[in-house]
Amino acid sequence: MQYIDEFRDPGKAAALVAAINDTVKKLAIDRDRPLHIMEVCGGHTHAIFRYGIANMLPPEIEFVHGPGCPVCVLPMGRVDDCIAIAETPSVIFTTFGDAMRVPGSKKSLLQAKADGADIRMVYSPLDALELARKNPDREVVFFGLGFETTMPSTALTVLQAEAEGTYNFSLFCNHITIPATLRAILDEPDLRLDGFLGPGHVSMVIGTKIYDFIPADYKRPLVVSGFEPLDVLHSVWRVVQQIAEGRAEVENQYGRVVPRDGNPAALAAIEKVFEDREFFEWRGLGSIERSGVRMRNVYARFDAERKFATPSLKVADPLDCQCGEVLKGILKPRQCRVFGKACTPQTPLGALMVSSEGACAAYYQYGDLEGLRCQSAADAA
């Protein structure tokens, strides 16, 4: 496939690792205080584990896994709202598969489906719209979640529904935005970060200029990165290079997909359909100002939040869960007290263990067994 094999070439990877090692040596970093590079996006977390990238790098570099997995940061109250809508008679509730197993306060969507609710997994919001066309006597609701990457797709689907008059289609909008979230993380006093790998596909939509506040206000480098192993290594090298040269800039490693100004048609659709919410509640992180969007008034008839009664309650995260600390990068997944014990992919307590892009799921699936063994030994002692 186009530009996949080329960006997995082991020879080039070895050269990049050697170049990173050289730069790190020059920096003379204390191993007890490694460079903290946050990969914001869950897709990067997944790539880092899948290809064993963390293990290729010198111990002076540590990845801090960011909150960029939209399924993982969904609070339980929102899952409860989904279930309330899904259990309304006549509703067909549609969702991306990733969200099916996220625990709500009483059950997940998967359990609600087993209990008889008509919940269907779809690949695209367009498939939900097609279901609405085929079932004119039912209400079809699409569970819209995701960062700016998926926002244009739900916005365009709503616009299409309006253009053709498919009024039994509606969107339950839970979209969230990256820039506000990055600022919240940078303002977190417990967190020490030296640089960022910027999200590739969010940036494909919103462009790279929007990150200028990170070098300007916080003096941190950010390199927007692709998702293949060479992309990630190349971006790490560029972050380290900036640190070595005393620079803090926004750079774009993923030029083949990310234009500087983003995607104008996608941004226009977002602007047309959505507006900022004053606050949005995140699992583990609490309320973040202007970090989510809702549908504008003119699209009220396609807004599931207005069409259906939802409990809309704030539900506290389970006491034992330390999702918040993991999401902010303060704890590694294996340092969470329930990781791999009460919380596993089969019996998840937190969403980070459910989503294919969640940091805990990546640790569980791809390893860091070494770290887990060390911790078990320490616990036993």
Next chain:
Amino acid sequence: MCLGIPGRITAISDSMRRLAIVDVGGVKREVNIACIIGERSIDECLGDWVLIHVGFAMSVIDEAQAAETLRLLVELGEAQQELSAMRGSGKT
């Protein structure tokens, strides 16, 4: 849902709704291409390699940019070889 997959536009299936058929590693599927048409006519999108997210083509993969990134990586590799040759020079 956030990672996307590359595919090639092989046919325009509904120009009103801006739908096209893409070939993703041999699998064909209809996707919306409204975000990548830009100033062009819809037929000019035929043959584009696009990155597809949840049924929408979101970016035309820029071959010149991909080649440029790969060129940088090759250069970096050559520089690295040069360096290690320099360091190893004369050592047994």
